[in-house]
Amino acid sequence: MIKFSLKVIFITTLLQFLACDKKPIDSNELTIENEPYYKYAWHFKQSDTLVENFNISPKSHINIESAWKITKGEGVKVAVIDNYFEISHQDLKENIIDFYSIDNPSGYIPNRTDDASHGLSVAGFIASPINATGLVGAAPKAKLILIQQLQDNDAHIIKAFEYAKNAGAKVINCSWGTENVSQIVAQKIKELKDGGITVIFASGNSPLGGYSLDAEQINDESELASVIGVGASNEYNDIAFYSNYGKNIDLLAPGGDTNILGILAIDDSGSFGNTLQRGLSNNYSFIDGTSFAAPIVAGVVALMISVNPNLTPDEIRDILIQTADKIGDVSYDANGFNEYRAYGKIDAKKAVEVAKSYLSQQ
Amino acid sequence: MKQFLLSIFLYSTLFSDVYYYEYGKKVKLTKLKEQRDVTDGTFYYKNSAGQKVGVRDEILVKCNSRTECEKTFIKYSFKNTESLSSNIFLIKLKKSDDIFEISQKLYLEKTITIAHPNFIKKRYRR
Numbered sequence: 110m111i112k113f114s115l116k117v118i119f120i121t122t123l124l125q126f127l128a129c130d131k132k133p134i135d136s137n138e139l140t141i142e143n144e145p146y147y148k149y150a151w152h153f154k155q156s157d158t159l160v161e162n163f164n165i166s167p168k169s170h171i172n173i174e175s176a177w178k179i180t181k182g183e184g185v186k187v188a189v190i191d192n193y194f195e196i197s198h199q200d201l202k203e204n205i206i207d208f209y210s211i212d213n214p215s216g217y218i219p220n221r222t223d224d225a226s227h228g229l230s231v232a233g234f235i236a237s238p239i240n241a242t243g244l245v246g247a248a249p250k251a252k253l254i255l256i257q258q259l260q261d262n263d264a265h266i267i268k269a270f271e272y273a274k275n276a277g278a279k280v281i282n283c284s285w286g287t288e289n290v291s292q293i294v295a296q297k298i299k300e301l302k303d304g305g306i307t308v309i310f311a312s313g314n315s316p317l318g319g320y321s322l323d324a325e326q327i328n329d330e331s332e333l334a335s336v337i338g339v340g341a342s343n344e345y346n347d348i349a350f351y352s353n354y355g356k357n358i359d360l361l362a363p364g365g366d367t368n369i370l371g372i373l374a375i376d377d378s379g380s381f382g383n384t385l386q387r388g389l390s391n392n393y394s395f396i397d398g399t400s401f402a403a404p405i406v407a408g409v410v411a412l413m414i415s416v417n418p419n420l421t422p423d424e425i426r427d428i429l430i431q432t433a434d435k436i437g438d439v440s441y442d443a444n445g446f447n448e449y450r451a452y453g454k455i456d457a458k459k460a461v462e463v464a465k466s467y468l469s470q471q
Numbered sequence: 472m473k474q475f476l477l478s479i480f481l482y483s484t485l486f487s488d489v490y491y492y493e494y495g496k497k498v499k500l501t502k503l504k505e506q507r508d509v510t511d512g513t514f515y516y517k518n519s520a521g522q523k524v525g526v527r528d529e530i531l532v533k534c535n536s537r538t539e540c541e542k543t544f545i546k547y548s549f550k551n552t553e554s555l556s557s558n559i560f561l562i563k564l565k566k567s568d569d570i571f572e573i574s575q576k577l578y579l580e581k582t583i584t585i586a587h588p589n590f591i592k593k594r595y596r597r
Contacts, residue, residue, distance in 0.1 A: 262591045287592040289522045292493045311597040326520030400597040
Protein backbone atom coordinates (compact mmCIF):
# COMPACT_ATOMS: atom_id res chain seq x y z
CA MET A 110 0.00 0.00 0.00
CA ILE A 111 2.79 2.39 0.99
CA LYS A 112 4.72 1.38 -2.10
CA PHE A 113 1.66 2.09 -4.25
CA SER A 114 1.13 5.51 -2.62
CA LEU A 115 4.76 6.45 -3.10
CA LYS A 116 4.50 5.38 -6.72
CA VAL A 117 1.40 7.55 -7.21
CA ILE A 118 3.08 10.52 -5.54
CA PHE A 119 6.21 10.01 -7.64
CA ILE A 120 4.30 9.75 -10.91
CA THR A 121 2.05 12.71 -10.02
CA THR A 122 5.07 14.85 -9.13
CA LEU A 123 6.87 13.80 -12.29
CA LEU A 124 3.85 14.64 -14.43
CA GLN A 125 3.45 17.97 -12.71
CA PHE A 126 7.13 18.69 -13.29
CA LEU A 127 6.90 17.74 -16.95
CA ALA A 128 3.72 19.72 -17.36
CA CYS A 129 5.40 22.74 -15.80
CA ASP A 130 8.41 22.31 -18.01
CA LYS A 131 6.30 22.18 -21.14
CA LYS A 132 4.03 25.04 -20.20
CA PRO A 133 4.78 27.98 -22.49
CA ILE A 134 5.87 31.15 -20.74
CA ASP A 135 3.07 33.67 -20.71
CA SER A 136 4.66 37.05 -21.38
CA ASN A 137 2.07 38.65 -19.13
CA GLU A 138 3.36 36.61 -16.21
CA LEU A 139 6.94 37.71 -16.68
CA THR A 140 8.28 40.32 -14.33
CA ILE A 141 11.32 42.48 -14.50
CA GLU A 142 12.96 40.25 -11.90
CA ASN A 143 12.90 37.48 -14.54
CA GLU A 144 15.50 39.39 -16.54
CA PRO A 145 18.72 37.51 -15.84
CA TYR A 146 20.98 40.58 -15.74
CA TYR A 147 18.61 42.93 -14.00
CA LYS A 148 20.63 42.39 -10.83
CA TYR A 149 23.33 44.57 -12.42
CA ALA A 150 20.95 47.44 -13.15
CA TRP A 151 22.21 49.88 -10.52
CA HIS A 152 20.74 52.67 -12.64
CA PHE A 153 17.23 51.34 -12.07
CA LYS A 154 17.32 49.90 -8.56
CA GLN A 155 19.42 49.59 -5.46
CA SER A 156 21.49 46.42 -5.57
CA ASP A 157 23.03 45.49 -2.24
CA THR A 158 25.56 43.20 -3.93
CA LEU A 159 26.77 45.96 -6.24
CA VAL A 160 26.80 48.46 -3.40
CA GLU A 161 29.05 46.13 -1.46
CA ASN A 162 31.33 44.93 -4.28
CA PHE A 163 31.73 48.10 -6.30
CA ASN A 164 31.03 50.74 -3.70
CA ILE A 165 28.08 51.86 -5.80
CA SER A 166 25.91 54.47 -4.14
CA PRO A 167 22.54 53.05 -3.09
CA LYS A 168 21.04 56.27 -4.45
CA SER A 169 22.58 56.07 -7.93
CA HIS A 170 19.36 54.76 -9.48
CA ILE A 171 16.51 56.87 -10.84
CA ASN A 172 13.70 55.45 -8.72
CA ILE A 173 12.05 53.86 -11.71
CA GLU A 174 10.61 50.70 -10.12
CA SER A 175 7.98 52.81 -8.38
CA ALA A 176 7.18 54.50 -11.70
CA TRP A 177 6.72 51.10 -13.36
CA LYS A 178 3.92 50.36 -10.88
CA ILE A 179 2.03 53.18 -12.62
CA THR A 180 3.10 52.66 -16.25
CA LYS A 181 5.62 50.90 -18.42
CA GLY A 182 5.19 53.26 -21.35
CA GLU A 183 2.31 51.51 -23.11
CA GLY A 184 1.38 52.98 -26.44
CA VAL A 185 4.12 55.60 -26.74
CA LYS A 186 6.29 55.64 -29.87
CA VAL A 187 9.92 56.60 -29.41
CA ALA A 188 12.23 57.20 -32.36
CA VAL A 189 15.96 56.63 -32.25
CA ILE A 190 18.16 58.28 -34.88
CA ASP A 191 21.52 56.55 -34.89
CA ASN A 192 23.93 54.49 -36.96
CA TYR A 193 23.38 50.72 -36.90
CA PHE A 194 20.73 48.58 -35.27
CA GLU A 195 20.41 44.84 -35.00
CA ILE A 196 16.70 44.68 -35.63
CA SER A 197 16.46 40.96 -35.00
CA HIS A 198 18.11 41.23 -31.59
CA GLN A 199 16.37 38.91 -29.14
CA ASP A 200 16.09 41.56 -26.45
CA LEU A 201 14.68 44.30 -28.66
CA LYS A 202 12.78 42.95 -31.66
CA GLU A 203 9.35 42.64 -30.07
CA ASN A 204 9.21 46.37 -29.38
CA ILE A 205 10.38 47.51 -32.81
CA ILE A 206 7.43 48.71 -34.85
CA ASP A 207 9.27 50.54 -37.60
CA PHE A 208 12.73 50.84 -39.06
CA TYR A 209 14.06 52.89 -41.91
CA SER A 210 17.35 53.81 -43.47
CA ILE A 211 17.70 57.43 -44.55
CA ASP A 212 20.76 56.51 -46.60
CA ASN A 213 19.01 53.68 -48.36
CA PRO A 214 15.53 54.70 -49.49
CA SER A 215 14.48 51.08 -49.84
CA GLY A 216 14.40 51.21 -46.07
CA TYR A 217 16.49 48.14 -45.53
CA ILE A 218 18.81 48.26 -42.56
CA PRO A 219 21.39 45.51 -42.64
CA ASN A 220 22.32 44.04 -39.30
CA ARG A 221 25.74 45.17 -38.31
CA THR A 222 27.96 42.29 -37.35
CA ASP A 223 30.98 44.10 -35.99
CA ASP A 224 31.37 46.30 -32.98
CA ALA A 225 29.64 49.49 -34.01
CA SER A 226 25.88 49.14 -33.57
CA HIS A 227 25.68 52.16 -31.32
CA GLY A 228 21.97 52.50 -32.05
CA LEU A 229 21.29 48.99 -30.79
CA SER A 230 22.66 49.78 -27.33
CA VAL A 231 20.87 53.13 -27.25
CA ALA A 232 17.51 51.61 -28.22
CA GLY A 233 17.88 48.95 -25.55
CA PHE A 234 18.00 51.58 -22.82
CA ILE A 235 14.66 52.92 -23.99
CA ALA A 236 12.51 49.90 -24.63
CA SER A 237 14.15 46.54 -24.17
CA PRO A 238 11.06 44.47 -23.29
CA ILE A 239 10.23 42.31 -20.30
CA ASN A 240 10.96 38.92 -21.80
CA ALA A 241 13.25 37.09 -19.38
CA THR A 242 16.08 37.41 -21.87
CA GLY A 243 18.63 39.86 -20.54
CA LEU A 244 17.80 43.33 -19.36
CA VAL A 245 14.99 45.85 -19.49
CA GLY A 246 14.63 49.38 -20.84
CA ALA A 247 13.25 52.41 -19.01
CA ALA A 248 9.93 52.08 -20.86
CA PRO A 249 9.67 48.35 -21.53
CA LYS A 250 6.26 48.60 -23.18
CA ALA A 251 6.97 51.61 -25.37
CA LYS A 252 7.46 51.01 -29.10
CA LEU A 253 10.52 51.84 -31.12
CA ILE A 254 10.96 53.55 -34.47
CA LEU A 255 14.56 52.93 -35.48
CA ILE A 256 16.03 55.32 -38.02
CA GLN A 257 19.42 54.66 -39.49
CA GLN A 258 21.37 57.71 -40.61
CA LEU A 259 24.95 57.14 -41.66
CA GLN A 260 25.81 60.16 -43.82
CA ASP A 261 26.74 63.25 -41.86
CA ASN A 262 24.96 65.95 -43.80
CA ASP A 263 22.24 68.38 -42.78
CA ALA A 264 19.72 67.18 -45.36
CA HIS A 265 19.85 63.63 -44.03
CA ILE A 266 19.41 64.84 -40.46
CA ILE A 267 16.30 66.74 -41.51
CA LYS A 268 15.01 63.70 -43.40
CA ALA A 269 15.51 61.55 -40.30
CA PHE A 270 13.55 63.97 -38.12
CA GLU A 271 10.81 64.22 -40.73
CA TYR A 272 10.54 60.44 -40.90
CA ALA A 273 10.25 60.21 -37.11
CA LYS A 274 7.48 62.80 -37.09
CA ASN A 275 5.52 61.13 -39.86
CA ALA A 276 5.88 57.74 -38.17
CA GLY A 277 4.12 59.11 -35.10
CA ALA A 278 7.02 59.47 -32.69
CA LYS A 279 6.27 61.47 -29.55
CA VAL A 280 9.88 61.28 -28.38
CA ILE A 281 13.07 61.33 -30.44
CA ASN A 282 16.42 60.30 -28.99
CA CYS A 283 19.70 61.53 -30.47
CA SER A 284 22.83 60.19 -28.82
CA TRP A 285 25.14 62.20 -31.06
CA GLY A 286 26.04 65.78 -31.84
CA THR A 287 28.20 68.05 -33.98
CA GLU A 288 29.03 70.97 -31.65
CA ASN A 289 28.25 73.04 -34.75
CA VAL A 290 24.54 72.71 -35.43
CA SER A 291 23.35 74.29 -38.65
CA GLN A 292 20.55 76.83 -38.43
CA ILE A 293 18.19 74.85 -40.61
CA VAL A 294 18.61 71.75 -38.43
CA ALA A 295 18.03 73.82 -35.29
CA GLN A 296 14.91 75.24 -36.91
CA LYS A 297 13.64 71.77 -37.80
CA ILE A 298 14.11 70.62 -34.21
CA LYS A 299 12.19 73.65 -32.96
CA GLU A 300 9.34 72.82 -35.32
CA LEU A 301 9.23 69.31 -33.90
CA LYS A 302 9.00 70.69 -30.37
CA ASP A 303 6.30 73.13 -31.42
CA GLY A 304 4.46 70.16 -32.91
CA GLY A 305 4.47 68.29 -29.60
CA ILE A 306 7.50 66.04 -30.04
CA THR A 307 10.10 65.90 -27.28
CA VAL A 308 13.64 65.75 -28.65
CA ILE A 309 16.49 64.58 -26.45
CA PHE A 310 20.22 65.01 -27.10
CA ALA A 311 23.24 63.67 -25.24
CA SER A 312 25.71 66.36 -24.10
CA GLY A 313 28.80 64.46 -25.21
CA ASN A 314 31.87 62.91 -23.65
CA SER A 315 35.53 63.67 -23.32
CA PRO A 316 37.88 60.89 -22.24
CA LEU A 317 40.17 63.48 -20.68
CA GLY A 318 37.31 64.90 -18.64
CA GLY A 319 34.10 66.61 -19.63
CA TYR A 320 34.36 70.19 -20.80
CA SER A 321 32.05 73.18 -20.80
CA LEU A 322 29.85 73.62 -23.83
CA ASP A 323 29.57 77.30 -22.98
CA ALA A 324 32.70 78.09 -24.97
CA GLU A 325 31.88 80.61 -27.68
CA GLN A 326 32.87 78.38 -30.58
CA ILE A 327 30.63 75.51 -29.49
CA ASN A 328 27.03 75.42 -30.65
CA ASP A 329 25.89 71.92 -29.84
CA GLU A 330 22.52 70.31 -30.50
CA SER A 331 22.22 69.42 -26.80
CA GLU A 332 22.31 73.13 -25.93
CA LEU A 333 19.30 74.10 -28.03
CA ALA A 334 16.37 75.56 -26.09
CA SER A 335 14.04 73.24 -27.98
CA VAL A 336 15.66 70.01 -26.75
CA ILE A 337 16.33 68.29 -23.45
CA GLY A 338 20.12 68.18 -23.11
CA VAL A 339 21.34 65.27 -21.00
CA GLY A 340 24.65 64.64 -19.25
CA ALA A 341 25.70 61.48 -17.44
CA SER A 342 25.76 60.55 -13.77
CA ASN A 343 27.89 57.74 -12.41
CA GLU A 344 27.73 54.84 -9.98
CA TYR A 345 28.71 57.17 -7.11
CA ASN A 346 25.64 59.29 -7.79
CA ASP A 347 27.49 62.33 -9.12
CA ILE A 348 28.33 63.66 -12.58
CA ALA A 349 30.46 61.22 -14.57
CA PHE A 350 33.98 62.56 -15.13
CA TYR A 351 33.64 62.48 -18.95
CA SER A 352 30.28 64.23 -19.20
CA ASN A 353 30.20 67.59 -20.99
CA TYR A 354 28.28 70.29 -19.15
CA GLY A 355 27.14 73.89 -19.42
CA LYS A 356 24.44 76.41 -18.71
CA ASN A 357 22.18 75.01 -21.43
CA ILE A 358 22.29 71.37 -20.36
CA ASP A 359 19.14 70.39 -18.52
CA LEU A 360 19.54 67.15 -16.65
CA LEU A 361 21.70 64.19 -15.74
CA ALA A 362 20.78 60.52 -15.96
CA PRO A 363 22.89 57.43 -15.33
CA GLY A 364 25.55 56.90 -17.98
CA GLY A 365 27.96 54.92 -15.83
CA ASP A 366 31.71 54.79 -15.74
CA THR A 367 33.56 51.69 -16.83
CA ASN A 368 36.39 52.61 -14.45
CA ILE A 369 33.92 51.76 -11.70
CA LEU A 370 31.63 49.18 -13.32
CA GLY A 371 29.77 50.77 -16.21
CA ILE A 372 26.11 50.66 -17.07
CA LEU A 373 24.50 47.41 -18.15
CA ALA A 374 23.62 47.50 -21.84
CA ILE A 375 22.83 45.48 -24.89
CA ASP A 376 26.30 45.21 -26.33
CA ASP A 377 26.88 47.33 -29.42
CA SER A 378 28.33 44.32 -31.19
CA GLY A 379 24.94 42.66 -30.79
CA SER A 380 24.66 38.91 -31.01
CA PHE A 381 28.17 38.73 -32.39
CA GLY A 382 29.77 40.32 -29.36
CA ASN A 383 32.80 39.05 -27.59
CA THR A 384 32.77 40.81 -24.28
CA LEU A 385 31.79 38.10 -21.79
CA GLN A 386 32.25 40.65 -19.02
CA ARG A 387 31.50 39.55 -15.48
CA GLY A 388 29.53 36.53 -16.59
CA LEU A 389 27.37 38.38 -19.11
CA SER A 390 26.57 36.61 -22.36
CA ASN A 391 27.84 37.92 -25.69
CA ASN A 392 24.75 40.05 -26.10
CA TYR A 393 25.45 42.34 -23.16
CA SER A 394 28.19 44.46 -21.67
CA PHE A 395 28.99 47.28 -19.28
CA ILE A 396 29.57 50.52 -21.12
CA ASP A 397 29.49 54.23 -20.39
CA GLY A 398 28.64 57.54 -22.02
CA THR A 399 26.10 60.31 -22.26
CA SER A 400 24.80 58.33 -25.25
CA PHE A 401 23.20 56.01 -22.73
CA ALA A 402 22.02 58.66 -20.29
CA ALA A 403 19.93 60.33 -23.00
CA PRO A 404 17.83 57.24 -23.87
CA ILE A 405 17.09 56.65 -20.19
CA VAL A 406 15.55 60.12 -20.17
CA ALA A 407 13.75 59.28 -23.43
CA GLY A 408 12.28 56.21 -21.74
CA VAL A 409 11.15 58.20 -18.72
CA VAL A 410 9.57 60.79 -21.03
CA ALA A 411 7.67 57.91 -22.66
CA LEU A 412 6.42 56.86 -19.23
CA MET A 413 5.24 60.42 -18.59
CA ILE A 414 3.45 60.66 -21.93
CA SER A 415 1.75 57.32 -21.39
CA VAL A 416 0.06 58.65 -18.24
CA ASN A 417 -0.64 62.08 -19.70
CA PRO A 418 -0.58 62.27 -23.50
CA ASN A 419 -1.51 65.96 -23.42
CA LEU A 420 1.80 67.10 -21.96
CA THR A 421 3.76 69.47 -24.18
CA PRO A 422 7.54 69.15 -24.56
CA ASP A 423 8.01 72.30 -22.47
CA GLU A 424 5.83 70.86 -19.71
CA ILE A 425 7.73 67.58 -19.82
CA ARG A 426 11.03 69.42 -19.49
CA ASP A 427 9.69 71.53 -16.61
CA ILE A 428 8.40 68.48 -14.74
CA LEU A 429 11.69 66.63 -15.16
CA ILE A 430 13.56 69.66 -13.84
CA GLN A 431 11.19 70.27 -10.92
CA THR A 432 11.40 66.66 -9.80
CA ALA A 433 15.14 66.14 -10.35
CA ASP A 434 17.33 64.90 -7.53
CA LYS A 435 20.06 67.40 -6.53
CA ILE A 436 23.02 65.05 -6.54
CA GLY A 437 26.60 65.70 -5.48
CA ASP A 438 27.54 67.30 -2.21
CA VAL A 439 27.39 70.77 -3.72
CA SER A 440 25.16 73.79 -3.76
CA TYR A 441 22.72 74.65 -6.54
CA ASP A 442 21.73 78.22 -7.32
CA ALA A 443 18.38 79.84 -6.55
CA ASN A 444 16.93 78.31 -9.71
CA GLY A 445 18.10 74.88 -8.66
CA PHE A 446 20.93 74.83 -11.22
CA ASN A 447 24.54 73.76 -10.89
CA GLU A 448 27.05 74.40 -13.67
CA TYR A 449 28.23 70.78 -13.77
CA ARG A 450 25.14 68.90 -12.65
CA ALA A 451 22.51 71.01 -14.45
CA TYR A 452 19.19 70.72 -12.58
CA GLY A 453 20.18 67.36 -11.14
CA LYS A 454 19.49 63.71 -11.92
CA ILE A 455 16.06 62.62 -13.11
CA ASP A 456 13.70 60.91 -10.68
CA ALA A 457 11.34 58.71 -12.67
CA LYS A 458 8.84 58.09 -9.89
CA LYS A 459 8.36 61.76 -9.08
CA ALA A 460 8.27 62.74 -12.75
CA VAL A 461 5.57 60.19 -13.61
CA GLU A 462 3.51 61.04 -10.55
CA VAL A 463 3.58 64.76 -11.33
CA ALA A 464 2.93 64.06 -15.02
CA LYS A 465 -0.11 61.99 -14.13
CA SER A 466 -1.73 64.73 -12.10
CA TYR A 467 -0.51 67.61 -14.25
CA LEU A 468 -3.19 69.65 -15.87
CA SER A 469 -1.67 70.47 -19.21
CA GLN A 470 -1.96 74.07 -20.38
CA GLN A 471 -2.21 72.95 -23.99
CA MET B 472 58.77 88.94 -60.77
CA LYS B 473 55.38 89.19 -62.48
CA GLN B 474 55.20 85.44 -62.71
CA PHE B 475 56.06 85.16 -59.03
CA LEU B 476 53.34 87.62 -58.04
CA LEU B 477 50.87 85.88 -60.28
CA SER B 478 51.73 82.57 -58.68
CA ILE B 479 51.26 84.06 -55.22
CA PHE B 480 47.89 85.48 -56.27
CA LEU B 481 46.69 82.23 -57.79
CA TYR B 482 47.89 80.27 -54.79
CA SER B 483 46.09 82.62 -52.40
CA THR B 484 42.84 82.27 -54.30
CA LEU B 485 42.97 78.56 -53.70
CA PHE B 486 42.50 79.17 -49.98
CA SER B 487 40.48 82.35 -50.06
CA ASP B 488 37.58 82.99 -47.72
CA VAL B 489 34.00 82.41 -48.71
CA TYR B 490 30.94 83.24 -46.67
CA TYR B 491 27.30 82.47 -46.13
CA TYR B 492 24.61 83.70 -43.73
CA GLU B 493 23.46 81.79 -40.70
CA TYR B 494 21.71 82.82 -37.45
CA GLY B 495 21.54 86.34 -38.88
CA LYS B 496 25.30 86.61 -39.19
CA LYS B 497 27.84 86.48 -41.97
CA VAL B 498 29.90 83.34 -41.46
CA LYS B 499 33.33 83.11 -43.06
CA LEU B 500 34.88 79.85 -44.15
CA THR B 501 38.41 79.17 -45.25
CA LYS B 502 39.07 76.51 -47.82
CA LEU B 503 41.30 73.73 -46.61
CA LYS B 504 44.29 72.73 -48.66
CA GLU B 505 43.98 69.42 -50.48
CA GLN B 506 40.75 68.54 -48.77
CA ARG B 507 38.64 67.59 -51.71
CA ASP B 508 37.01 64.21 -51.73
CA VAL B 509 37.41 63.28 -55.37
CA THR B 510 34.90 60.48 -55.13
CA ASP B 511 31.92 62.69 -54.36
CA GLY B 512 33.09 66.21 -55.13
CA THR B 513 33.17 67.43 -51.55
CA PHE B 514 35.24 70.48 -50.70
CA TYR B 515 36.26 71.08 -47.11
CA TYR B 516 36.46 74.36 -45.23
CA LYS B 517 37.01 75.45 -41.66
CA ASN B 518 35.17 78.15 -39.77
CA SER B 519 36.67 80.70 -37.38
CA ALA B 520 36.48 78.16 -34.55
CA GLY B 521 38.53 75.72 -36.59
CA GLN B 522 35.59 73.36 -37.13
CA LYS B 523 35.72 71.50 -40.41
CA VAL B 524 32.71 71.40 -42.72
CA GLY B 525 32.22 69.81 -46.10
CA VAL B 526 30.31 71.34 -48.99
CA ARG B 527 29.10 69.77 -52.23
CA ASP B 528 26.70 71.20 -54.77
CA GLU B 529 23.58 71.39 -52.61
CA ILE B 530 21.84 74.20 -50.75
CA LEU B 531 19.19 73.90 -48.05
CA VAL B 532 16.51 76.55 -47.85
CA LYS B 533 13.58 77.21 -45.56
CA CYS B 534 10.78 79.42 -46.81
CA ASN B 535 7.77 80.98 -45.18
CA SER B 536 5.65 78.58 -47.17
CA ARG B 537 5.95 75.92 -49.85
CA THR B 538 4.35 78.20 -52.44
CA GLU B 539 6.86 80.95 -51.81
CA CYS B 540 9.70 78.47 -52.16
CA GLU B 541 8.35 77.20 -55.44
CA LYS B 542 8.03 80.74 -56.82
CA THR B 543 11.62 81.49 -55.89
CA PHE B 544 12.82 78.27 -57.54
CA ILE B 545 11.16 79.38 -60.78
CA LYS B 546 12.84 82.78 -60.51
CA TYR B 547 16.25 81.12 -60.22
CA SER B 548 15.43 78.40 -62.75
CA PHE B 549 16.27 75.65 -60.31
CA LYS B 550 15.46 72.35 -61.97
CA ASN B 551 16.52 69.89 -59.31
CA THR B 552 14.81 70.46 -55.97
CA GLU B 553 13.65 68.04 -53.30
CA SER B 554 11.09 68.72 -50.60
CA LEU B 555 12.36 67.57 -47.20
CA SER B 556 9.38 68.87 -45.24
CA SER B 557 6.54 71.30 -45.76
CA ASN B 558 8.86 74.30 -46.03
CA ILE B 559 12.41 72.96 -46.24
CA PHE B 560 13.92 72.16 -49.61
CA LEU B 561 17.18 70.77 -50.92
CA ILE B 562 18.41 72.43 -54.13
CA LYS B 563 20.90 70.61 -56.30
CA LEU B 564 23.06 73.05 -58.27
CA LYS B 565 25.03 72.64 -61.44
CA LYS B 566 28.70 71.85 -60.98
CA SER B 567 29.61 75.21 -62.44
CA ASP B 568 27.48 77.20 -59.97
CA ASP B 569 29.04 79.11 -57.10
CA ILE B 570 27.29 77.60 -54.11
CA PHE B 571 28.22 80.41 -51.71
CA GLU B 572 27.17 83.17 -54.07
CA ILE B 573 23.80 81.52 -54.65
CA SER B 574 23.34 80.87 -50.92
CA GLN B 575 23.94 84.57 -50.25
CA LYS B 576 21.44 85.63 -52.91
CA LEU B 577 18.79 83.24 -51.67
CA TYR B 578 19.26 84.37 -48.08
CA LEU B 579 18.51 87.93 -49.15
CA GLU B 580 15.21 86.89 -50.78
CA LYS B 581 12.22 88.01 -48.69
CA THR B 582 10.50 84.67 -49.16
CA ILE B 583 13.40 82.70 -47.73
CA THR B 584 14.24 82.62 -44.03
CA ILE B 585 17.26 80.29 -44.11
CA ALA B 586 19.64 79.44 -46.95
CA HIS B 587 23.00 77.78 -46.56
CA PRO B 588 24.94 74.91 -48.10
CA ASN B 589 23.96 71.39 -47.19
CA PHE B 590 26.88 71.03 -44.80
CA ILE B 591 28.67 67.82 -44.07
CA LYS B 592 29.64 67.88 -40.41
CA LYS B 593 31.17 65.16 -38.33
CA ARG B 594 28.57 63.73 -35.97
CA TYR B 595 30.09 62.31 -32.82
CA ARG B 596 28.50 59.30 -31.22
CA ARG B 597 28.42 59.87 -27.51
